Amino acid sequence: xxxxxxxxxxxxxxxxxxxxxxxxxxxxxxxxxxxxxxxxxxxxxxxxxxxxxxxxxxxxxxxxxxxxxxxxxxxxxxxxxxxxxxxxxxxxxxxxxxxxxxxxxxxxxxxxxxxxxxxxxxxxxxxxxxxxxxxxxxxxxxxxxxxxxxxxxxxxxxxxxxxxxxxxxxxxxxxxxxxxxxxxxxxxxxxxxxxxxxxxxxxxxxxxxxxxxxxxxxxxxx
Numbered sequence: 001x002x003x004x005x006x007x008x009x010x011x012x013x014x015x016x017x018x019x020x021x022x023x024x025x026x027x028x029x030x031x032x033x034x035x036x037x038x039x040x041x042x043x044x045x046x047x048x049x050x051x052x053x054x055x056x057x058x059x060x061x062x063x064x065x066x067x068x069x070x071x072x073x074x075x076x077x078x079x080x081x082x083x084x085x086x087x088x089x090x091x092x093x094x095x096x097x098x099x100x101x102x103x104x105x106x107x108x109x110x111x112x113x114x115x116x117x118x119x120x121x122x123x124x125x126x127x128x129x130x131x132x133x134x135x136x137x138x139x140x141x142x143x144x145x146x147x148x149x150x151x152x153x154x155x156x157x158x159x160x161x162x163x164x165x166x167x168x169x170x171x172x173x174x175x176x177x178x179x180x181x182x183x184x185x186x187x188x189x190x191x192x193x194x195x196x197x198x199x200x201x202x203x204x205x206x207x208x209x210x211x212x213x214x215x216x217x218x219x220x221x222x
Contacts, residue, residue, distance in 0.1 A: 001068050002029040003163065003196055004053060009062035011048055011219075022048040024219040026062070030198065032163070035190045037199040037207055040216040046200040047168055049216065053198060054087055054166045055079040084112055088157030088195070092169035094149045096141040096156075103128060103137040106156045113160070127155035131185055147178035151185065158189060165190075167199045171206055183209050 009026040012019055023045045030036065030053075038046045051057040052064060055071055064071040066082070074082065083089075096105045103124045110120035128134045131151040141149050150170065157165050167186070171179040183206055190197050199206060207213060215222040 003032045004030040005065040007063040009059045012060045022219050026221060030196055032196055033194040034196045034212060035210055036212040036214060037201050037210045038214045038216060039201055039207060044216040045219040046216055050166050050168060050198060050200050055083055084109060085160060086163045088160065088162040088165040090153050090157045090167040090170045092172040094153045096149055096152060098141055101138050101140055102133060102152045105152055106159050109156060109160050123159055127159050131155050146173055147182065150174060150182055154185060162195055164196045164198065169201055171203045179205050
């Protein structure tokens with residue numbers, strides 16, 4: 001059984017009086033442990049595709065199966081539980097909470113699940129150590145560089161031991177050396193944890209490291 005299957009997926013939405021077709025007849029599947037990028041020009045549907053996989057958005061038509069379960073039959077609460085327990089998100093703008101320290105940001109998904117503070121703190125420190133930031137655990141985001149903040153975001157995405165990590169342009173705001181470092185960390189964690197990494201990216205440095213590339217143009221698979 002495939003981890004994720006998209007069957008004849010279409011996604012339309014309205015922009016003013018205009019009907020936009022963001023995705024058109026997409027058929028795709030993903031196995032456990034993939035390290036895969038979705039790429040293509042701006043407006044090709046990359047982020048829409050990842051939002052559907054992450055259950056943040058819903059298709060206009062078609063079926064999405066996750067572990068064989070039809071996502072459309074899940075309630076909003078079930079989708080929220082699935083996102084919190086089985087998916088890790090990494091954003092290009094990091095989306096860290098400014099008033100929280102690095103370790104507190106990483107702990108947050110566990111605390112949402114009502115994991116005890118001591119247990120959440122220990123797990124968060126383990127993940128920070130894996131991305132080389134245990135020495136900055138007490139620092140708030142404004143005391144860290146862009147690369148350090150992205151590493152905190154990676155640790156936060158992985159703290160729940162997710163099946164799927166969804167990364168939307170994770171190296172877009174980083175310099176060359178930092179981008180390579182971030183990519184290598186994600187490769188190591190992909191091999192160690194066997195989590196499925198799905199990226200949206202324009203970054204050739206990231207594309208060169210992928211095991212699989214999926215190209216979109218005008219909402220269609222190329």
